[in-house]
Amino acid sequence: MTAPRLQPYAELCVTSNFTFLKGASHPEELVTRAAELGLAAIAITDRNSVAGVVRAFSALKELTRLRAEAQATAEAAQDGPTIRSKHVTDHSSRQTVPHFTGTTEAPSLPDQPLPKLIAGTRLVLTDSAVQWLALPTDLAAWSRLTRLLSIGKRRAPKGECHLTRADLTAWGAGMILIALPPDPLTQESAKSARADLRTLAQSFPGQCFLGAAPRYDGLDGDRFDELALMAQALNLPMVAVGDVLMHRSARRPLADVLTCLREGCTIDTIGTRRLANGEHRLKSGAEMARLFSRHPAALRRTLDIANACAFQLSDLRYQYPDEAQDGEPAQDRLERLTRKGLHWRYPAGPPPKIIHRVEKELTLIREVDYAPYFLTVHDIVQFARSKGILCQGRGSAANSVACYLLGITEVPPESITLIFERFISKERGEPPDIDVDFEHERREEVIQWIYERYGRHRAGLTAVVxxxxxxxxxxxxxxxxxxxxxxxxxxxxxxxxxxxxxxxxxxxxxxxxxxxxxxxxxxxxxxxxxxxxxxxxxQHVGGFVITKGRLDEMCPIENAAMDDRTIIEWDKDDIDALGLLKVDILALGMLTAIRKAFTLLADHRSQNLTLANIPPEDPKIYDMLCRADAIGVFQVESRAQLNFLPKMRPRKFYDLVCEVAIVRPGPIQGGMVHPFINRRMGREKVEDLGPAMMEVLGRTYGVPLFQEQAMQIAVVAAGFTPSEADSLRRSLATFKRMGTIGSFRDRFVSGMLSRGYGADFAARCFAQIEGFGSYGFPESHAASFARLVYVSAWLKCHHQAVFTCALLNSQPMGFYAPAQLVRDARDHGVEVRPISVNHSLWDCTLELRTDGKLALRLGFRQIKGLREEDAGWIAAARGNGYPDVESLWRRAGVHPDTLARLAEADAFAALGLTRRDALWAAKALKAPAPLPLFGPDGEGGIEPTVTLPQMTLGQEVIEDYLSLRLSLRAHPMELLRPRLPESLPHDRLPQAKGRIIITGLVITRQRPGTAAGVIFLTLEDESGTANVIVWKQIYEAFRKAVVTSRLVRVTGRIQRDGPVTHVIAERVEDVSHLLATLGRPVIIDANDGRADETKRTVGGSVRSSARHPREQAKKLFQSRDFH
Missing domain, CATH: 1.10.10 (Arc Repressor Mutant, subunit A)
Structure with a gap:
């Protein structure tokens, strides 16, 4: 039976939720609903933005794929059952969206062509009440539209766009412009609107229309008649628009909530700003035909306009900058630099295998024309190195010998298994992805150099939604x-x-x-x-899009919140969907710490180290790691890694590569961890899988850990081509969610069977690969990170004071707070000296002891609220030292508030002043800045001599944590231990058995996505740390205590896994209130000569606004939580 013919209609005015706090539906929902309604076209027209159009574009591509798949399935039905997708899926890493979650049934679509997507915007001008729908008709018009939006956004603060009628007149050529006059249309507003419409219509004859949008208030018929008369008077055709805010009327309550958030009101005070009904939804052609029954031509014009809008986002053609220099073509320059790299990387001559590999890579790079991309990254890395900025490429780029020879990556190719197709595949037709890590404190220099070199009109950071x-x-x-x-x-x-x-x-x-x-x-x-x-x-953490032509003719560019940063409107998934190249300029704190450690070693030990000349394969390093002595060491300092190190017992660099990769969701989900360890320790025999498979899996005991191995297995055992194997890798997670993993499984298993492998073994191999999903590490990436594991472990093992100093000066970074880093250093015999106004600088420093060792002096950066500028003035004016508080004030010229912070941090202790004495002296200085030394008003203010009560150790510790977030005096648990006699010290856990009680500060919380709701807590007391596992049902029973406690008491039972001890929680109690008992306020009386008596708080908090101890405790001892 023939499906009934639908009323043709194109919706040209659709606001998505990328008009923030106004649109009540996702672009994907709107496109899907338009398809369900059988609309001819849908225009996404967000306010001064095209941020949501690529999501709509991707959704339409997915619907097209589903329809093609359904048709293919129907045609092949007679050949037997075929596995097909039952779900619409989002292939990206975005938030899940209804209809695109992989768990929602695909929409039931009419037997009509899918709607055409029109990419446009709704222009709101600063000097006109008329709003304009701007719909580009071709690529040139799109470029003018994005230039126009860029102009408006660059001249305005972040999140705003300031455009005028003159701007629209200058850039509106080639666009369909649909005017939306103000409503209600009063006599005065109508006059102004007519003037604006007449001006634009004269500038763009044949491009301008008058939009008629229903308001659903019973007056639409009269309103349309009035607009028709206006259109006739201005000689502008009237066109129907729905002014859509949502895909279904059920979103009306949410639309009202968005209005409240936008207007700063509540649902009870929203008044007339509330939507009167849910009719601002997508409507079918039949519904719109009824609304415009007296003006059918307005409906027909929607189709004419849709046909005129020939531009599609797929028309965008990305051109990478031509990185030729001095007339030398990019490919020739790349080949010259790469072959030059052979000589400096291999002074004794490169192995033949490397030479062959280079030629193969260069040939493929020439074929796909990616030479400029490699050269851009090379030039960025060379700039960084010329400025002494430590950097290293990682990710799949380490699969490329060319990247190694260009100095982009640092892992020797011969140390890992290389699969170039993991990085670049001709058949895949997608650009490569090179990630480069830079020191996190100096990455901004690199970013600004990129802007300077290419211009802000050609380079922009990608957005993050x-x-x-x-x-x-x-x-x-x-x-x-x-x-x-x-x-x-x-x-x-x-x-x-x-x-x-x-x-x-x-x-x-x-x-x-x-x-x-x-x-x-x-x-x-x-x-x-x-x-x-x-x-x-x-803004994205560092993803740059760089173009040969103007980037702002492809996508709007706007100001970021950070000074001197500009971003495009699209995120990384958007640019992937459009095939745009991105260079990732990433920040890595460990590189900052390593570079600072190298500088300290050069200054104090005359050792000149680089990432390349650290002594390799030092047994002491591996001994240390086998003891799980790895606090501060890159990538292996998490609780999971510390627990795994004693089981792994690494003895060489490749063991570190495996260590980095195995504690990941992919290997864990694939059930690879236990077989790997059992075989490594000799508790389980390594199965002989035949020469081909053992060449792939031999180094990992027959267990696939890396994405490259999954690809190699597909090639050597199942007959896939390298490009097909890469498609399998990329599709594992996606196809698993879509329900079509079976098609790959059948191909894989049948390929292995045809090569003589058993059915059970083939199924087991695929199950392990399937476990990777999108989580498995590339071996190349793991190797890049393993280099930093080794370097940071070497520094910790041989130069603990230097390493800790560098880590503290690179905060925030890493897994542990400064308190734990300082404690670890002291546990390793490092003398840690307190902050002193006569010795400290902004950064932590190293001081030579009489025995030749280095002591660590804490820097002013540890003081909460102290400015680096003030620390600089204090150090510059210090001379031979400050004898008292007032001399520092006069010589350094800092504000009394700065003096108070120094006093609260006990930074005057070296002057013989207690906290209270120093703060009393600081508070005596009344003026905000020192007056002339010998002037009549030059005295800082005379305060009476007063004997202040001595602070208890508990009060000192509280003040330490309030100011510094650490204490060199005592651990809070040491003071609370007498009140917790039932709690076992953590250092006695290795000998404990059965059920025990422990109490400690929560220093980390972890809830890995693969742990099925399990929480891992790390507790600390005065004797050490304890690992606590909180199973899901216990977590639900004691959720608040688990999530919010600072000090927690856990009742549980001991569980041992080899040398690792855990406490399995059975009860979790929040005892944070005990922290409040460490310090209590003390009120003293003092005669200050200006009143009979003054009462001052100098007790539990020495701060001028004394807080209750319970309030102090809430802000102290914060954990670092990972999820």
Whole structure:
């Protein structure tokens, strides 16, 4: 039976949720709904933005794929069952979106062509009440549109766009311009609108239309008649538009919440700003035909306009900068530099295998014309090195010998298995991805050099879309729905990390909310809906798009929040969808720390080290790692890695490569960890898999750990070509979610069977590869990171004071806070000296002891709230030292508030002053800056001599943590131990058995995505650390204590796994209140000569605004949480 013919209609005015806090549907939802309604076209027209159009483009491509797959399945039905996708899937790493989660059934679409996507925008001008839908008709018009938007965004603060009628007149050629006059159209506004419309119509004859949008208030018929008269008077054709805000009317409540957030009101005070109904939804052609029954031509014009808009995002053609120099073509320059690299990388001559490999790579690079890309990265790396900035390429780029010879990567190719197709594949037709890590404190120099070299019109950072997640959704929606602040705080406080789900019934009960309350039910529903909505654009961590021509003729460029940064509107998944090349200029704290350590060693030990000349394969390094003595060491300092090191027992560099890769979701999900360790330790025999397979898996005991191995198995055992194997690798996660993994499994298993492998073994091989998903490490990436593991471990092993000093001067970075780094250094025999106004600089420094060892002096950077500029003045004016507080004030010229911070940090102790004495002296200085030394008012202010009570050790420790976040005096648990006699010290856990109780500060929390809801806590007491495993049911029972405690008491049982001891939690109690007992305020009386008596607080907090000890405890001892 023939499907009924649908009323043709193209929707030309659609606002997605990329008009932040206005549109109530994702671009993907809008495109999918347009297809369901059988619309001829849909234009995504967000306010002064095209940020959402690529998502719509990707959604349409996915619908096209699904339809083609369904047709192919139907045609092949007679040949037997075929596995096909039942789900629409998002191939990116984005927030999940309805219809694109991989768990939602594919939409049922009419037997009509899919809608055409029109990429456009809604221009809101600063000098006109008329808004304009701008729809480019061709590529040139698109380029003018993105230039126009860039102009408006670059002249405005982040998130804004300032455009005028003159701008539109200058850049509007080639665009369909649909005017949306103000509503209501008063006599005065109509007059102004007519003038604007007449001006634009004269500038762009044949391009301008008058849009008529229904308001669904019962007056639309009269409104359309009035607009038709205006259109006739101006000789502008009228066109129907839906002014769409949502894909379905069910989103109306969420649209009202967005309005409240935008307007700063609540749902109870929204008033007339609330949508009167849910009619601002996508409508079918038949519905629009009824609304415009008196003006059918307005409906027909939508189709004419859609046909005129020939531009598609697929028309964009990316051209990479031509990196030729002095007339030398890019490919020739690349080949010259690469062959030059053979000589400096291999002074004794390169192995024949490397020469052959280079020629193969250069040939492929020539064929796919990627030479300019390699040269760009080479030039960036060369600039960094010329400035002494440490850097290293990583990721799949380490599979390239050319990258190694160009100095981009540092891992010798002969030390790992190289598969160039993992990096570049001609058949894949996608650009390579080179990631380069730079010192995190100096990366900005590299970024600014890129802007300077290419110009901001040719280079821009990619965007990152900041979405609503659970905590923000609860806060924002809760406020709009009138929930009290304490209820909102209780609800949001129970959220772990970056959760993306609405609070469940148990969380609502814990927050004291009634599940029967209709408002609570609605708030919960709206929280769930807004999660995943875009909130605003931010900047990517370092992904640069660089073009040969103008980048702003491809995508709008706008100002970032950070000074001197500009970004494009599209994120990394958008540019992947469009095939744009990206160079990742990433920041890595460990590179900063290593470079600072090298500088310290050169200054104090006259050792000149680089990443390349660290002595290799030092047995002492591996001995240290086997003891899990790795706090501060790159990549292996997490609790999971520290637990694994004694089992792994690394003895050579390749063991570190495996160590980095194996504690990852891929190998864990693939069930590879236990077989690997058992075979390595000789507890399980390594199965002989035949020569071909053992060449691939021999180094990893027959267990595939790396993505390259998965590809090699597919090639040598299942008959895949290298490019097909790379397609398998890339498709594992995607096809698994889509339900089509079976097609690859069948091909893989049958290929192995045909080569003589058994069915069980073939199935087991595929199951292990399948476990990788998208989580497995490339061996090349693991090797790049393993180099930094070795270098940082070498520094820790041989120069602990230098290493700790460098780590402290590179914060924030790493897994542990400064308190744990300092404690570890002291445990290794390093003398750590306190901050002193007469000895410290901004950075931590090293001081030579009489025995020739180096002591670590803490720097002013550890003092909370102290400015680096003030630290510089203090050091510069110090001379032979400050005798007292006032002399520092006069000579350094710092504000009394700075003196107070120094006093609170006990930085005057070397002058013989206690905290209280120093603070008393600092508070005596009344003027904000020192006056002339001998002037009549030059005295800082005379305070009476007063004997201040001595602070207890507990009070000193509290003040240390308040100011420095660490203490050299004592651990809080050492002071609380008498009150916790039942708690076992952590250093006695290796000998403990059965059920025990431990108490400690929570220093880290981890909730890996592969751990099925399990939480891993690291507790610290005065004797050491303890590993606590909290299973999901225990976590749910004691959630608040697990998530929010500073000091926690755990009842549990001992579990040992070889040399590693864990405590399996059975009960978790928050005893953070005990921290408040460490310091208590003391009130003293003093006669200050200006009043009979003054009462001053000098006790538990020496700060001028004394806080209650419980309030202090809430801010102390914060953990580092990873999720």
């Amino acid at each position: 900041i979405h609503f997640r659970s905590r923000a959704a609860i806060r924002e929606v809760g406020k709009v729905m009138g929930l009290s602040q304490d209820v909102i705080a209780r609800l949001s406080g129970q959220i772990w990390g970056w959760s993306s789900s609405a609070p469940g019934e148990d969380r609502l009960r814990d927050a004291g909310l009634s599940l029967e309350d209709a408002r609570v039910q609605l708030a919960t529903k709206l929280i769930g809906e807004i999660i995943g909505f875009p909130r605003h654009l931010s």
